[in-house]
Amino acid sequence: MRILLLSQFYPPVIGGEERHVRNLGAALAQRGHHVSVGTLMHPGSPETELDGAVRVHRLRGTLQRLSGLHIDPERRHAPPFPDPELVLALKRLVAREQPDIVHAHNWIYASFLPLKSQSGARLVVTLHDYGLVCAKKNFMHLGTNLCSGPAPAKCLPCATAHYGAMKAAGITSSNWASSFAARRLVDRFIAVSHSVARHTGLTPGRYEVIPNFVPDDVGVLGPEDPGLREELPAGGFILFVGDMMRLKGIRVLLQAYASLLQAPQLVLIGRRVADTPTEFPPNVRVLGAWPHSAIMHAWRRSLFGVLPSIGPEACATVIMEAMASGKAVVATDAGGMPDLVDHGETGLLVPPGDAHALADAMQTLLGDRALLARLGATSLARVGRLKAGAVVTRIEQVYRDVLRPATRSAAPTQQGAGEPSCQ
Template structure:
């Protein structure tokens, strides 16, 4: 099949979603598919290049040029409504690549919907977050508690705290309109967890969907050459947290819980600092900052176990899979997509989100009971086989086969709008 993946960011911009799209493209190409990626421009990267067997096209959008609109100038997010320049670039790309199916990730799909209305190729959207129903994508009301569902006045107030009034209005209203259209035009949604399906309204609605989790490569547990930063890890046992060091990830809860432990191994934190990252940590907490992925995998292999105490509903934490693929169990919050990945008291431990005492008790339990720790780690290693590329990508291929259909009329409609060279 000819498959076009769309992602607002792609390496060298690195994050969980970007790594997923890259891994998916590589896995599909290895299975004999013709794969191309459409993504946003990135300074220093060519407009078109080969990433292994995958051709990468970098596209320009009008809103990307307005750097003042974006909190992070290095990551100018696609808007939740059609960007005219980006829509034009996508039309050119589809005419050039002639895909049998387009598989979009995140809000970049909004600029594709006008083309879909012309009858273009089948469209599949993977929902890596709650953006179909939440303008902030995290489904947290005012950043403090799990949202009960979208209500216009509530959403505008909540988004206003995050974006500011003007940007919040455009983002929220645009997202509602686009979401309404998407539910009627998209051929298949792929929420990455049951929580995403539930909180985006797919469960109660009529839009076709199938829950398929993120995945890790089959060889994710094979360690590359050791990076110099790995030598900064403690010599002995340590507990490992990987992720942005922010309140939404529960970093403040983790710091409090770790301080309550008896005979506590060091706590190692690997990830980006955020504005709400604690300024000071206890002496037995090692803050490493951002590391290369290969070094993180070394850290997982050397750790005692992992911890992910998010207070927000993580959609589908790839970091949990990477820990399991390294033979480690994880203590995580019982929220979002965590229950899809962790079987309580079988492959890991789940605790109520935001409860430092419960988190401390779970951590202490694994520190004190090494037989339990070993049993959970062994079960986690077996469980992750179903979360690797071989198992998951075949399910995505099946979706492609189910939605693919002759789209000659749609392609002719796009070409009639003015065939032009690929950007």
């Protein structure tokens, strides 16, 4: 098959979604498909380059030129509506690549919708978050409570608090319009968790629940950076990896950790953001954003991981990476995390925002090393279902389904009882 992956960002811009698209492209190419990527231009990167067997095309968009619209100049997002310049660039790219499948990730799909019918390609869209119905993508109302569902009277004030009035009106209204068009034009949605499928209101028969994945060799460690190794505690430690923000539960984690008895050090690896705490309890080691290879070494040396998000995390790859390192994870029973963590088997689940329950779970693992070892061993045994070898096969099947006229109008085979759904 000729496959065109669309992603608003691509390495050297690195995040969970970008890593997923890169790994997917590499895995598909390894299986003999012709794979190319269309992504937004990044300063200092070439317009066209080969990333292994995958040809990467960096495209310019009109909104990219308006730097004042973007909070982070390094991450100028695709808008939830057809960007005029990006639509033209995609038209040229489709004419050049002649894809059978266009597989879009995030809001960049909106700039392909006007081209869909004339392109002749089938369109698959992976929903890595709640952006189909939520202008902020996180499905949290006013940043504090799980949203009960989209409605104009709720969405506009919520988006205004996040973006400001002018941007909120444009983003919210255009997202509604693009979402309506997408539900008619997209041949198949892939939701990365049951939570995403449920909260975005996907139509039965029009979607599959397929998790993100980690490479088959994710557990094979490369050389360790001596400088970064020295920043880690000599003994075992509790590890948090991610943006140090309120929605990731960082404040709840610090409160819970402060109440632990005889606890080892807590290591935090990730970006500092606007709401990152400025003070930390004793014995907390705060590190910056590390290279992925160094993070995998940190997982291997840790006791267990903790991901106490208070929002409905869509599909946290960090849990898969912990599992691939043979580590248990304490996570919240929210979003896509119950799809990944089997409570009492590969980790422990606690209610979001509950510092006492989080502390109890961490104390349990610290006090019962036999339980900790059993959870870690089971995690390692089950992570194979979340590796490329298993997950990419399911994505290929989606491609085949939408390319077969006889099956496009029929409901896809739903996920079986024994199949994993999310990271």
